[in-house]
Amino acid sequence: QKEVEQNSGPLSVPEGAIASLNCTYSDRGSQSFFWYRQYSGKSPELIMFIYSNGDKEDGRFTAQLNKASQYVSLLIRDSQPSDSATYLCAVVTGANSKLTFGKGITLSVRP
């Protein structure tokens, strides 16, 4: 059973702070890792992806991947109230592009 775990949350941070969202996965063969944001009543939208160990930055977002620890995280710098949403971690394993999603972490940014 390939699992993606997002056990922390809900998360509340003040405006301007750094929000740290964590995700672990069970399948060592996992190849690509995605973070999606889902506003209430909306469909998931892609924030960023990562497939190499280390950090990857895109604007206020930084994804961090550690394949040895089977751990991927998303940092949101200078958090804004508009960042309040559920963040879904998703993992691709194998050649068929299937995504396995975690249950999500709900982030609330307090003005």
Add this chain to the structure above:
Amino acid sequence: SAVISQKPSRDICQRGTSLTIQCQVDSQVTMMFWYRQQPGQSLTLIATANQGSEATYESGFVIDKFPISRPNLTFSTLTVSNMSPEDSSIYLCSVEAPGTSGGVSQETQYFGPGTRLLVL
């Protein structure tokens, strides 16, 4: 990225009936996927729909309950058959298309707006 539309956006149906959901994308894509998201839950993959072949269903989902068509590279349908209240959910289609993140390009999945289904 890709622009994806779904019809209907929402529906209320009686148990025992069937509903067909349409998914249209603005460019030709090889892989399309159908997901279900039950209230307060994450996304669960129902099946993968590739043009020219039978859909591949995930464990717990069967063709008789969720028949899928993929007549061309821009369109797919999912039918929810013989509905029960347990089928009340959001149904989402997604497509695999090139995406860019941090200056790097990779095939990624983009989601349609979803179909909210309530079965009474």
